[in-house]
Amino acid sequence: xxxxxxxxxxxxxxxxxxHINKIAGLVESQxxxxxxxxNERDILVAxxxxxxxxxxxxxxxxxxxMSIHVFALxxxxxxxxxxxxxxxxxxxxxxxxxxxxxxxAKASSWLSKLPVNQKVLSVDNLFDLVNSxxxxxxxxxxxxxxxxxxxxWLNDAEVNKSxxxxxxxxxTYMLEDTKNIPxxxxxxxxxxxxxxxxDQIQNIAEMIYYYVTGNHxxxxxxxxxxxxxxxxxxxxxxxxxxxxxxxxxxxx
Numbered sequence: 001x002x003x004x005x006x007x008x009x010x011x012x013x014x015x016x017x018x019h020i021n022k023i024a025g026l027v028e029s030q031x032x033x034x035x036x037x038x039n040e041r042d043i044l045v046a047x048x049x050x051x052x053x054x055x056x057x058x059x060x061x062x063x064x065x066m067s068i069h070v071f072a073l074x075x076x077x078x079x080x081x082x083x084x085x086x087x088x089x090x091x092x093x094x095x096x097x098x099x100x101x102x103x104x105a106k107a108s109s110w111l112s113k114l115p116v117n118q119k120v121l122s123v124d125n126l127f128d129l130v131n132s133x134x135x136x137x138x139x140x141x142x143x144x145x146x147x148x149x150x151x152x153w154l155n156d157a158e159v160n161k162s163x164x165x166x167x168x169x170x171x172t173y174m175l176e177d178t179k180n181i182p183x184x185x186x187x188x189x190x191x192x193x194x195x196x197x198x199d200q201i202q203n204i205a206e207m208i209y210y211y212v213t214g215n216h217x218x219x220x221x222x223x224x225x226x227x228x229x230x231x232x233x234x235x236x237x238x239x240x241x242x243x244x245x246x247x248x249x250x251x252x
Contacts, residue, residue, distance in 0.1 A: 012070050013080070016087050017142075019063045023094045024138045026056050030101040031134065031197075035127055037105050038190060041112040049105035056098035063091045079211065086211035090141065093200040093207075097134070100193040100200075107186040107193075114183055121170050121187050126162045126194050129155070133201045140205070144212050152205040153217055154225065157232035159198030166191045 030049055037046035067088050133155055136148045167188060174184040209217040218226070 009070075009080075012066065012073075013083065016063060016066050016070070016084065019059060019066065020087055020091055020094070021138075021142065023056055023059045023063070023091055023098075024141075026052065026059070027094050027098050027101065028134065028138070030056070030098055031131060034101045034104040034108065035131075038108040038111065038123070041108065043109050043112045046105040046109040046112070050102050053098050053102045056095055060091050060095040064088065079214070082211040082214060086207040089207050090204050093203045097197050097200050100197050103193045104190050107189045110186050111183060121166065121173065121184075123166060123187065123190055123194065126159070126166055126191060129159050129162055130194050130197050130201065133159070133198065137201050137204050137208070140208050144208075146209060146212060149205045149209050150217065150220055153202050153209075154221070154229050156198050156202040157229050159195060160233045163191050163195040163198075 030052060033045050033049045033052075036042065037049060067084050070084050133152050137152050140146070140149050140152070170184045170187050170191070174180050206217050209215070209220070221229070
């Protein structure tokens with residue numbers, strides 16, 4: 001970003017960027033701890049994630065206050081205005097990822113109360129996809145580099161596909177034996193939160209592209225790429241039909 005004649009303006013924008021990086025750093029560690037609590041069924045780590053979410057909320061509120069300060073005193077125009085508005089939206093998506101990490105930790109707390117020998121399906125593939133995209137999008141934000149942004153945006157279809165496969169496997173496992181319902185319910189919750197994190201990452205990629213170029217990322221994607229994306233993103237599992245079967249089993 002270009003330097004301004006008024007140095008205070010540059011300092012204000014640097015503070016906003018620094019705050020976003022603080023939030024992103026906390027969110028990344030929250031994701032890691034939530035995953036650890038899930039794999040190890042560690043209720044203490046899960047509780048740590050829930051408590052630390054308050055710090056993310058505090059940093060997000062501080063960033064909003066900083067942005068209002070910039071609007072009030074600096075009257076940003078053009079790319080600076082896009083940067084501040086996009087930063088607010090990026091911070092909002094990061095805060096939501098923090099909330100979803102907290103939800104995963106809560107689900108892992110429930111799983112920790114179940115028998116250790118009860119099988120729990122792995123979310124490794126879905127987590128690895130989401131975690132990789134998260135790191136890439138944070139790097140793109142800091143470098144203002146659009147090299148990976150389009151790929152990150154399009155990769156949300158892969159996240160959806162991975163979620164759909166896990167969802168189908170989990171519900172099938174649930175239908176096979178009602179004893180599996182408690183653990184399967186929590187795994188579905190975890191998977192859904194990871195899928196939503198994928199959506200937030202896609203939003204962040206979209207905002208990065210917007211503030212750097214002034215255009216929307218969908219204008220960069222060819223009709224052929226968009227057609228493939230929509231086809232791959234579409235869920236294949238008939239969720240409503242499976243839930244109907246599940247309810248019948250539970251009644252028995």
